[in-house]
Amino acid sequence: MHRRSILAYGSAWALAAIPLTSSGNEAMNDFPLHAAARNNDAARIRKLLAQGVKVDARDASGATALLAATHANQIDAAKVLIDAGADVNAKDNIHDSTYLYAGARGHLEILKMTLSHDADLKSVNRYGGTALIPAAERGHVETVRTLIDAGVEVDHVNRLGWTALLEAIILGNGGERHQKIVSLLVKAGANVNLADGEGVTPLQHARKHGYREIESILRATNAQ
Structure with a gap:
């Protein structure tokens, strides 16, 4: 997804924080x-x-x-x-x-x-995503853990073509919280090679952003 689309997506979430x-x-x-x-x-x-x-x-x-x-x-x-x-x-x-x-x-x-x-658990937001996807993007570690334990599908793909794993990398900051979330998703069986709509894999996104710790987590699972 192009940067302009990513920014628009983030802005939409910011506006959504304001109760209507x-x-x-x-x-x-x-x-x-x-x-x-x-x-x-x-x-x-x-x-x-x-x-x-x-x-x-x-x-x-x-x-x-x-x-x-x-x-x-x-x-x-x-x-x-x-x-x-x-x-x-x-x-x-x-x-x-x-x-x-x-x-x-x-x-x-x-x-x-x-x-x-x-x-x-199967309900989706206006982007076609489960609760797990924005929780992963926003770095809510315990929320992600709770949703995984509840049985939310880890590989659900939203209308942007992103899974929780992809969103944690693409819209995350690569820091400790997102590293933990990537680990949780991987341990829960997330498909580490499930690419976005443009064919870019989680590992490729991690490398592009310079997220070395996340790249290391993914490489340990033979991600490509």
Whole structure:
């Protein structure tokens, strides 16, 4: 993939970090459950649910209150909502779910809650990638370990033609965290010779970027 496309991909992820919710008083008035979730106000959430507010009601962005809590990594709010039956796989207008967003952002405690409440490991984001792929790219070591242990497919290819291994190398920084992630993926059976859409292998990308430690990890597996 050309550098311009890579930069556009990274910029899109950066924009995705900004929750697409209504702002100011409108959000408070029209979506009180979402506001309580963002504020980690567990008592308020319980009260609203007891009053009949639907746990999976959506705001203007299509997000549930649980996803709003996940955007802010509000663990207590997320637990109350999940315990009340909130759908961890409900997607917003840009195809983020609580499970996918928690994985991509390394919100480990919320991710673990989703995994124990029927997270769909095969669900994909707007790029056609599983939660494992952005977690690998962003250097979330424990998140990657958790997703691998949960059974997420390590060789899933997104619409950009990248696996988690490729993304960890192409969009990573070659540092210690990404080295650990490459090792985890290799140990989990990732295909080290699965090339990107242009036929470039993980080893070739590592060599191109000058990531000697990652290159060494791959060479030990007879990568080409």
